[in-house]
Amino acid sequence: MVSRQRLLGRILLYAAVVAVCVAVLAPYAWLVLSSVSRRVDLTSVPLRWIPKSLNFENYRQIFSGSAGGVQASLKVGLLNSLIVAGSATVFSLVAGSFAAYVFSRLRFRAKGAVFSFILLTQFVPLVVLIIPLYVVMGRLGLLNTIPALVLADCAFILPLVIWLMRGFFESVPRDLEEMARIDGCSRFGTIFRIILPLSTPGLAASGIFAFIIAWNEFFSALVLSSTLRSKTISVVISEFSSKVGVDYVAMAGAGVLASIPPVLLALLFQKYIVQGLTAGSVKG
Amino acid sequence: MRRVGRGRVSLESEGILALLLLLPALLVILGVLVFPMLSSLWLSFTDLKLTKPGSGSFVGLANYLAALRDPHFWASAGRTGIFAVSTVLVETSLGTLVAILLNQRFVGRAFVRGLVILPWALPYVVNGIMWKWIFDANYGAFNALLSQLGLIESYRIWLGDPATAMILVIVANIWKETPVAIILVLAALQSIPAEIYEAAAIDGARRLRSFFHITLPFLSPVLLSLVVIKTIWALKEFDLIYIITKGGPADGTNILSYYIYQNTFQFLNFGYGSALAYLLTFLALGLSLAYARSLKGGLDASI
Numbered sequence: 001m002v003s004r005q006r007l008l009g010r011i012l013l014y015a016a017v018v019a020v021c022v023a024v025l026a027p028y029a030w031l032v033l034s035s036v037s038r039r040v041d042l043t044s045v046p047l048r049w050i051p052k053s054l055n056f057e058n059y060r061q062i063f064s065g066s067a068g069g070v071q072a073s074l075k076v077g078l079l080n081s082l083i084v085a086g087s088a089t090v091f092s093l094v095a096g097s098f099a100a101y102v103f104s105r106l107r108f109r110a111k112g113a114v115f116s117f118i119l120l121t122q123f124v125p126l127v128v129l130i131i132p133l134y135v136v137m138g139r140l141g142l143l144n145t146i147p148a149l150v151l152a153d154c155a156f157i158l159p160l161v162i163w164l165m166r167g168f169f170e171s172v173p174r175d176l177e178e179m180a181r182i183d184g185c186s187r188f189g190t191i192f193r194i195i196l197p198l199s200t201p202g203l204a205a206s207g208i209f210a211f212i213i214a215w216n217e218f219f220s221a222l223v224l225s226s227t228l229r230s231k232t233i234s235v236v237i238s239e240f241s242s243k244v245g246v247d248y249v250a251m252a253g254a255g256v257l258a259s260i261p262p263v264l265l266a267l268l269f270q271k272y273i274v275q276g277l278t279a280g281s282v283k284g
Numbered sequence: 285m286r287r288v289g290r291g292r293v294s295l296e297s298e299g300i301l302a303l304l305l306l307l308p309a310l311l312v313i314l315g316v317l318v319f320p321m322l323s324s325l326w327l328s329f330t331d332l333k334l335t336k337p338g339s340g341s342f343v344g345l346a347n348y349l350a351a352l353r354d355p356h357f358w359a360s361a362g363r364t365g366i367f368a369v370s371t372v373l374v375e376t377s378l379g380t381l382v383a384i385l386l387n388q389r390f391v392g393r394a395f396v397r398g399l400v401i402l403p404w405a406l407p408y409v410v411n412g413i414m415w416k417w418i419f420d421a422n423y424g425a426f427n428a429l430l431s432q433l434g435l436i437e438s439y440r441i442w443l444g445d446p447a448t449a450m451i452l453v454i455v456a457n458i459w460k461e462t463p464v465a466i467i468l469v470l471a472a473l474q475s476i477p478a479e480i481y482e483a484a485a486i487d488g489a490r491r492l493r494s495f496f497h498i499t500l501p502f503l504s505p506v507l508l509s510l511v512v513i514k515t516i517w518a519l520k521e522f523d524l525i526y527i528i529t530k531g532g533p534a535d536g537t538n539i540l541s542y543y544i545y546q547n548t549f550q551f552l553n554f555g556y557g558s559a560l561a562y563l564l565t566f567l568a569l570g571l572s573l574a575y576a577r578s579l580k581g582g583l584d585a586s587i
Contacts, residue, residue, distance in 0.1 A: 010390075013385070013388060013390055014390060016385050017385065017390060017392075017396055020382055020385065020386075020396065020400070021396060021399060023459075024399055024400055024402055024403060024463075025399065025402070027414055027415070027418060027459065028402060028403075028406070028414065030414075030417075030418065030425050031410075031414045031417070034417065042423055043422075043423050044423075045422075045423065045428075045439070046428060046431065046432055047423065047425065047428035047432070049428075091308075091312075094308070095308035095309040095312065096309060098305040098306070098308065098309065099305065099306050099308075099309035099310070101305060102302045102305045102306050106301065106302045106305075108299050108302045114306075118309075118313060120569075121313060121317045121318070122516075123516055123565070123568050123569055123572060124317065124321060124565055124568075125519065125520040125522075125541060125544075125561065125564055125565060125568065126520065126522065127522065127541055127544040127545055127548070127557075127561050127564070128320075128321060128324050128558070128561040128562065128564070128565055129316070129317060129320040129321060129324060130320075130548075131320075131324065131327070131548055131554055131557070131558070132319070132320035132321075132323035132324050132327070133316060133320045135323070136315070136319065136320065136323075151312060151315070151316055152316055154312045154316070155312050155313055155315075155316035155317050158309050158312060158313055159313070162309065187301065212405060215407065216405075216406075216407040216408055216409075218407070218408050218409050218523045218526075219522055219523060219526075223549075233407075234407050234408070234409040234410075237409050237410070237413065238409050238526070238527060240413075241413070248417060248420075248423065251413055251417065252417065254413075255409075255410040255413050255414060256410075258407050258409065258410050259405070259406050259407055259410045262405045262406070262407060263402060263405045263406065265405070266401045266402065266404065266405035267398060267399075267401065267402065267405075270397075270398045270401050273401060273467075274401075274467050274471065277464060277467050277468060277471075278467065278468060278471040
């Protein structure tokens with residue numbers, strides 16, 4: 001029967017969809033669940049998956065603000081991550097948009113070469129740069145400071161922002177600017193009054209990308225920071241296991257806290273992320 | 285610089301404006317990326333070892349030659365190959381399959397499409413500790429699941445065996461990176477006009493046939509770019525290894541990026557480490573050039 005075949009097809013389809021959802025959610029859901037489980041539940045064999053009662057003690061300790069201890073370092077790490085990611089986002093958007101304007105609207109010799117060069121930097125593994133970068137930051141007196149991390153993140157993010165924003169600028173018709181220039185508007189004016197307002201989806205996509213990439217960045221932050229003055233949440237967590245040992249609840253809680261900003265941003269603004277990811281590739 | 289005779293802007297002022305606007309971005313990229321790259325290149329031609337005072341003299345290609353003669357380097361390169369090939373193959377095929385699934389019509393489709401981005405958004409460190417916890421030898425969820433399902437008799441130390449540790453690290457990487465593949469392929473699928481499938485169906489083509497003769501050809505540019513990007517990312521992958529296995533057990537997951545880290549940060553062998561790093565970079569660049577050429581060739585062929 002056609003309808004029975006159809007029904008079977010639909011059942012298989014939904015089964016596959018459920019499987020995908022489980023595959024995507026289950027590991028993270030387990031992390032979140034672990035963070036509100038009781039330690040005794042997590043360390044029992046056979047494992048008690050659902051705790052009898054939810055245990056928010058770990059989170060309460062973190063937020064009630066004891067002056068020292070590991071919980072305090074988590075809060076400092078989160079704050080540092082926020083400052084670093086926020087600053088990197090703002091700087092990358094501004095510098096990246098200006099650079100994108102140059103590649104889209106201005107002409108100069110070797111423009112293509114410079115653009116390709118900027119994109120090529122994405123191919124270089126971080127391990128290649130990290131020692132000299134450490135030395136340079138040291139000489140500039142920027143070791144273990146927030147600006148060092150911001151600069152490093154910007155260097156990784158800028159090529160992406162330039163690429164994205166250039167794509168968006170290209171789709172803004174040049175006639176609008178020409179008419180404005182004829183009316184006496186300066187080049188700077190056209191950037192701020194015409195091109196940027198028409199490219200706000202691009203700014204949104206670039207901004208969200210920049211924030212998530214900067215927030216999740218680990219290795220450069222690890223090398224360039226040595227104390228809580230500049231350690232981001234990723235670095236704090238990476239050192240957590242040696243401090244809390246086998247406290248799985250604390251580890252899970254730290255992981256959940258560190259992941260909330262980028263996950264929330266990604267889920268809420270997925271449209272922009274998809275736009276950002278597909279901007280270059282599908283248009284071809 | 286030339287001056288353009290007619291009304292408009294002279295090239296000279298355009299050049300200056302271009303420079304001004306480019307300056308912030310260029311300074312950061314030059315300072316943070318280019319200068320260290322060149323400095324690293326120079327280091328790779330020296331024998332600088334922080335543990336050896338007075339070292340740092342020019343030795344030409346000695347480090348590169350030593351690397352090519354180093355069995356640890358080749359072992360690490362081999363592991364990197366296994367890591368990269370498995371992760372790229374699985375991510376691309378799995379990503380395509382899921383994208384095809386998400387391109388069908390079903391209730392809640394928009395929700396699932398949004399959900400799929402979650403692994404990508406997780407910080408690398410969190411991804412690492414999450415999987416390390418799941419594969420924990422004593423209390424991990426993986427052990428618990430398998431034993432409660434009756435598939436294993438007792439808990440196993442998954443991360444204690446070099447082979448399984450590599451497989452599990454690959455799994456963790458695939459989980460995190462497949463969303464990008466899904467999103468890119470899905471976007472490409474959505475740009476295939478529905479009429480083509482309808483026409484094929486009228487002509488009697490069954491679904492498998494239209495997949496191979498319509499969908500795949502349409503997808504091949506995206507798939508090729510995916511393979512290139514993901515190979516580069518796989519070669520660069522470091523955070524996962526650092527968090528979960530630190531290159532172990534017994535060097536089982538010591539891929540090139542970690543081997544470089546060991547040589548520079550642990551053995552403090554800056555000269556050798558830089559040479560290794562450049563070998564990895566050349567590999568990445570070489571692969572992308574090769575892919576880019578075949579992509580161009582492929583596109584020309586299809587036109």
